[in-house]
Amino acid sequence: MNKELTVALNYALHKGFQIHPDAFKILENVDVQKLEKIIKEIVREKTRQKLFQISQDDLETYLGIKDDPSLQSNVKVLSDPTTKITTGEGVRGYNALFSSRFNKLKRIIADRPESRMLKSIASAKTTKSEDDFYVCGLVSQRNTERNITKLVLEDPSGSFEGVVFATELQKTAGTLLNDQFVMTRTSLGKNSGFIIKDIILPDMPDQATNKSETEAYAVFLSDLHIGSKYFMEEEFAEFVSWLSSPDPIARKIRFILIGGDVVDGVGIYPNQDKELVCQTIEEQLKKTEELIDKIPKNVKIIIMPGNHDPGRRALPQPAIPEKYNSSLWKRENVVMVGNPAVLSLNGVKVMMFHGQSIDDIVKTTPGLSYDKPTNVMKHLLRARHLSPIYGSQTPIAPEMQDLLVIEEVPDIFHVGHVHRAQLDMYKGILLVNSGSWQKQTPFQASVGMTPNPGIAIMVNLKTFQVFHENYNSNSDNILQS
Incomplete structure (x- = not known):
């Protein structure tokens, strides 16, 4: 028996555990760097259950040899604009939009x-x-x-x-x-x-947070920009590989939420073709499908569009149209939603919004900046609206009802767009801006915008404890909180 295995087993024995003989064969094949962490995680969980034996079955579950059936992975789409879009004509449409906004928010403030x-x-x-x-x-x-x-x-x-x-x-x-x-x-x-x-202001009420009954984890990602030569493909592939590793947190991940700008798009800005490795939307989405295919099938993947993705640019956005890649739509573990959307993950309410309106709000509100996107997110929650300003940089369609009013009170508010990963809390709501997986582009450098890309943010839906894995080799690249 090697030294590392002896040290790890002694830890378990000193905690009063017995090791079933069948477990030894599996332990001897585990990466020694991960071994002690895995044993400690198993000991912690089994102590909580008041079960003091480590069996072959325990190890197979924790190492991903066998799935853990006790972890819930229930997804319900509570709100999605895709099927609700009924754009009005001209002045009539905008009158209906603002009448709907006024009436919805008046009902909220009536409390x-x-x-x-x-x-x-x-x-x-x-x-x-x-x-x-x-x-x-x-x-x-x-x-x-x-x-x-x-x-x-x-x-x-x-x-x-x-x-x-x-x-x-x-x-x-x-x-x-x-x-x-x-x-x-x-x-x-x-x-x-x-x-x-x-x-x-309408604002958010103070209320109890919904939590998952089991320790399933959700990963929050955004702004992959697949197809761009600045997409961090190697780093993202490393993250996807980690999802299949024996890491105790990786074994409990049941949801991945991608908050828009999945691909870099085509014709989004002048001379974009010079920065693309995939020149068509179809190529970009095919590449996306290949990367997603390597994610374990027990993980539910929710994909929302952003301003770079194909389809309607104006808010609210329907889901990425099936005609560009029907294979994504047909996958059992992929859920395609519009922007914005509200989901229930094991009972935890998550509001997803790509975040286009941040551009307008930063430009018009003193004290707000791209460097601290969660301050803008608080502004939206207080206003109970995801894009209040009409007629600025963010296009808003004249819908017959305003689908951007925040009617549901979320437990987690997930936004992207600005390529700055940051965490915060507001009235019991966890704020997650999930940053990006695209290195600094020439345009960002020209305007002094410094992203902190390559950070995977993970939330334990039972405890709301947040973890992250940083795949960026730059030592200055840190998660803000």
Whole structure:
């Protein structure tokens, strides 16, 4: 018996464990570098179960020789725009979109006690009372001058302009986005104008987090950009190979969520063809299929489109069209969804959004940046909308209902797009920006954008403990939190 195996077994024996003789043959073939970690993991799990023997069956399960049937892998699609898209025509479509946005967000804010005192804007403009009242609407204008901020709100009955004097409240007003929904506490001024005394956002409620009954893990990935010569193919292949390894965490992975920009696309930006190794969408998706084929079949893979993927560019996006690669759609362990989507993974609610609107919000909101995407994600959660600003860089289709309102309260919010991997928490919601698997491109270098690619983020859906594997050899490449 080699020295490493003796040390590992002594650890188990000192913890009061017995080793079944059949287990020795398997242990002798295990990579010595992994051996001690595996034994400690088995001891920890079996101690929790109050079972103090390590059998051949235990080792076969942990080493991936045999699947662990106790780990759940239930996927339910709770919300997906793919089958709900009903684009309106012209002005009628945009009227329907914004009416839907207003009504959905008004229903959300109706849970707040102040909503009992809500007035329509038309009613508020005729009030003679000196008491404070509440109105809600979409922000159509925001201007700051001479130490005051003016806000114009619109609802279906009309619009009104209110003035914010309080210094602290002006800071809140300064972060509001065009077309964002708010409720304000307002009073009449001396000159018949309106003074805004408080600004209330729909925001997220405090509530208990849903958790998986078993310790299944989900991996969060985004922005692979397969087909680009900057795609980290060797590193990604190493990660895929790790999924089939005897690593205790790898053995418990049951979900992989890819949050958009799976491929680099074609004709997305000028001279892109010079940066492609796969010149057509079909080639890029075929390459994607080849890589996915190496992932263990007991892992469910959820794929969402981004702005580089084929199909509609405007939000909300349907799933990547089947016509480009029907084989992906036909795989039993692959689930194709639109952008955004809400999923249940063993009862844990995950909201996926590629994150195109981050571009608009960073450009218009002081204090927000691409370097810290989770701060923008908090902004979206407070607004209860994934892309509030209409008419900026992010194209939004005139849908008959606004499918970008955050109606479900997620347990995990997963976003990509900006190529910066970062973790954070907000009101009990785990925020995951999963970064990218594309090295810095010439364009990113030209604008001073430094990605931290090649990081696989994994979440234990029972404990919400987060792990990560870094496949980037650059020592400065770290996961932000």
